Amino acid sequence: MKIVAATLATIGHSGPFKDDRPLRLAGLTLDPPRVGELLVKIEAAGLCHSDLSVINGDRPRPMPMVLGHEACATVVEVGDPDDPQFAVGDRVSLAFLPACGACVRCLSGEGYLCPKGAAANGKGELLRGGFRLHDAGADVHHHLGVSAFADHAVIDRRSAVKIEGDVPPEIAALFGCAVLTGVGAVLNSAGLRPGESVAIYGLGGVGLAALLGAVAGGGNPISVIDPVAGKRALALELGAAEAFAPGEEDGVAPPDVVIETVGKAVVLQRAYALARRGGRVVTVGLPNPAETFSIPAVSLVADGKTIIGSYLGSSIPARDIPRYIALWRAGRLPVERLLTSVSPIAEINALFDILASGHAVRQVVIP
Known part of the structure; x- marks a missing residue:
């Protein structure tokens, strides 16, 4: 399918980003999900210093890449029709490390240290290998298994945590990284x-x-x-x-x-x-x-x-995101106070200038 995504072609940009425009909104081709993967429609995505550190070169990553790793989304297609957990229409919060669930670290309750997930993220691939994003036939890398600065994404099912549908998307997005x-x-x-x-x-x-x-x-x-x-x-x-x-x-x-x-x-x-x-x-x-x-x-x-x-x-997303949402519902974790702004994704380069200035807490873009 054809999607629109904010693609970074090179690292080492110093800004101002509104003039340099390192992130280019352009049409890409997105492959359908494979078994164990989900096609999701991105509802809201947060801007994080981990994105900025790729743009400015502090955290080198393979290029080109679609950034964004903190998001709320809706499942559009399930790669495995017999998936016992996810179905079309499910609301999900996306987390930036897809733990494999089978290695020693995962089985020891330390999925956040999963070597397979870390290796995939370092290579800019999905957990099961390879790329689902393409630009005129050339592969485009995934950021931390998510690539949320787009209207749609294909993710590994282990990057998603099902949440209830009444959490506002701009709030739900923040649970995947900041919270x-x-x-x-x-x-x-x-x-x-x-x-x-x-x-x-x-x-x-x-x-x-x-x-x-x-x-x-x-x-x-x-x-x-x-x-x-x-x-x-x-x-x-x-x-x-x-x-x-x-x-x-x-x-x-x-x-x-x-x-x-x-x-x-x-x-x-x-x-x-x-x-x-x-x-x-x-x-x-x-x-x-x-x-x-x-x-x-x-x-x-x-x-x-x-x-x-x-x-x-040191979190297990499937365990901790529902816990933290429950605390938010109880008024004990006012995550909405972290939200600085909600803007269209077309403003993303200028928003990174604000983030770099230190004056934003959490900005969210809507594709």
Whole structure:
């Protein structure tokens, strides 16, 4: 079938993107789904720093590629007519790692570390191999198994989690990345216990989702650090006790848990220094691969701190997305407060300028 998608031809763009226009809206050919795959109509897709890091070259990926990995969609066609889980018309939230379900990591409850899913994502292919997107006969790569900046996509069924149909699409989209990653970092990776103190570096979509998770999990007190005054003000409204600009957090009592969402090695070093002795530092940011993180080696023993890498918020999407939606319904996870704007996909390049400026939390595009 013919679709319209936002395609990135090359990496390393520095902006302004509204002038450079690295993402080109163009017609592509989309193959039908194979057994184990779904054809979905994209209803809403969120813009994330993981997309921006491909555009600017911080996270190199094979080109050309259709970006977008956080979305809400409706199933249009099921590759396996006897699929026991999905049917035409189902509403789904899309997650960015299609775990195979059969490897040691998946069987150990660590599907977010699935090597087969990670390898497919790194190659820009779907989990079962190869490409379903083509431009005049040439293959186009998939971003994290989703490629949501399009009106339709073919995904592996393991990238989809069925949700109820009454969740607004612009809200449902956020559960697939921002909420899974941020809330999961606090509740899964850090294992927050009620009454533990928390500090969060970075208040983008993931950082503010981490704040929502810390509030829901009973963190107290919660401190946040971000350079944007408007984001700090929003964090205080959402339950933070203190909000600081970077460099002003020295007076914070060393917390039990520190969440780093910025994706800069220097910020991770600050997060490690801030944590109390015996504290837990969880990092979800994705720095440029050339950046290195340095700490005094003796401090790992002398201070007893733990550094935890958190991918996908150490989440199992099929388990955690329904849980987090239930918390949202109960008013305990106000995900709608993360939404900065809803715009047509034609504005996507200008929207990435806003994201790069640091002034957006979560922007959503409608194909």
